[in-house]
Amino acid sequence: MMEVKAIRGMNDILPDEAMRWRFVEDTTRRIFSLYGFAELRPPVMERTDLFLRGIGDETDVVEKQMYTFTDKGGESVTLRPEATACVLRAVIEHGLLGKDPIAKLYTLGPMFRYERPQKGRYRQFHQINAERLGEDGPLADAETLAMAYDLASSILGREALLMEVNSLGCKACRPAFTAALKDFLESRQDRLCADCRRRMHTNPLRVLDCKVESCREAVQDAPLMDALLCESCREHHGMVLAGLDALGVRYEQNPRLVRGLDYYTRTTFEITATGLGSQNAVAGGGRYDDLLSILGGPAVGGIGFAFGMERMIMLMGERQETASGCFVVAQGRPDIEREALAFMAELRTAGIRAEAAFGRSFKAQMRRADKAGYPLCVILGEDEVKTATLTVRDMRKASQVKVNRAAVLEEITSMLADDKGERA
Ligand code: HAM
Numbered sequence: 001m002m003e004v005k006a007i008r009g010m011n012d013i014l015p016d017e018a019m020r021w022r023f024v025e026d027t028t029r030r031i032f033s034l035y036g037f038a039e040l041r042p043p044v045m046e047r048t049d050l051f052l053r054g055i056g057d058e059t060d061v062v063e064k065q066m067y068t069f070t071d072k073g074g075e076s077v078t079l080r081p082e083a084t085a086c087v088l089r090a091v092i093e094h095g096l097l098g099k100d101p102i103a104k105l106y107t108l109g110p111m112f113r114y115e116r117p118q119k120g121r122y123r124q125f126h127q128i129n130a131e132r133l134g135e136d137g138p139l140a141d142a143e144t145l146a147m148a149y150d151l152a153s154s155i156l157g158r159e160a161l162l163m164e165v166n167s168l169g170c171k172a173c174r175p176a177f178t179a180a181l182k183d184f185l186e187s188r189q190d191r192l193c194a195d196c197r198r199r200m201h202t203n204p205l206r207v208l209d210c211k212v213e214s215c216r217e218a219v220q221d222a223p224l225m226d227a228l229l230c231e232s233c234r235e236h237h238g239m240v241l242a243g244l245d246a247l248g249v250r251y252e253q254n255p256r257l258v259r260g261l262d263y264y265t266r267t268t269f270e271i272t273a274t275g276l277g278s279q280n281a282v283a284g285g286g287r288y289d290d291l292l293s294i295l296g297g298p299a300v301g302g303i304g305f306a307f308g309m310e311r312m313i314m315l316m317g318e319r320q321e322t323a324s325g326c327f328v329v330a331q332g333r334p335d336i337e338r339e340a341l342a343f344m345a346e347l348r349t350a351g352i353r354a355e356a357a358f359g360r361s362f363k364a365q366m367r368r369a370d371k372a373g374y375p376l377c378v379i380l381g382e383d384e385v386k387t388a389t390l391t392v393r394d395m396r397k398a399s400q401v402k403v404n405r406a407a408v409l410e411e412i413t414s415m416l417a418d419d420k421g422e423r424a
Pocket of ligand 1: 081083084120123125127130260261281283285303304305308309310311
């Protein structure tokens, strides 16, 4: 029989990686809640129209990458390629901004894009996504960028990170920039790739982001948005940067930074990391002042970002969260095993993780205790039963003590606390 394999670009997260995923998720929840964000969990599938309206039909995501199909009821549905449109749809549908004019929401989960899989680029990938709605001032932008920076640096450290910031202008000043850019691109069209010759008319900003070498060279001295920002966008941008300075965020201004989705206005940013090769964007986001109204909601602005979780986890490297708790080894006699089992229940009641592998040789059980990475091993044999003691072995120091049965829980708790202190 032929083996059934996973779909290309869609990966299993195996138990030995799950620890790192949990670490990233826990850190995210901790940091985001410090900023007053709450969780919202939209479904993974939406009506296709949401993404056509929300992301822009001239984007690569909508043009080429959506998992779209007709369901059994004849409706066109799409596995979400990103979360922003979904979160905004939920906010509008449930009237959340009517209940509170400010919404700060985050969501974690899988996204789907039909891209060519490679290191750091998958067809099912996971995002940490945050959206902040109802605050239009520049300090909301600065604080949101700081939250992204906080998360990135807590997990990856500051050294490997670069945060780049730009302003893409607004409805008032962007058209002049788009027109100037179109003129410029038309004068160089013979040097552009086929995609960009088309995009030049439909979505000229995307040409600035093309990875084809000849296009990159052709746009070297293209006009830049910062020269054409209107007074109000310029002021907003200046205050965002001042806010970032006040918050101690390290960033660089990159006037060439554009984003792959169409909804951005004003502040946009990306966080890249060394060590990922060509797929080096760990996070990206920005302000979107028109998206809520485009999706049928109130005319208020928002700002948000998303991290690619696979990329973060890859960068964390081999960092392993060591298991805490006790492995229990018992001599193979039914009454001793029963006693060991009862002792494990006692450990768990005290909040201490406990595992065993009864029914194997003593040596095999010890080998497993070692491999599982437990700092302590509790041994229960004939001698221990006779003397009402337990042997507690410190696996890292390779030393052991016999402890009175009545005092053993206290001893284990204190040894585990010491172990944690030593590792911190
Ligand atoms: P995005 O730049 O398309 O933005 O994606 C954000 C991050 O998701 C990227 O920086 C990258 O780390 C990760 N990512 C994207 N595609 C893949 C893939 N195929 N495989 C692995 N990782 C990937 C957005 O999605 C916006 N919704 C962000 C946002 C939220 N803007 C405002 N609010």
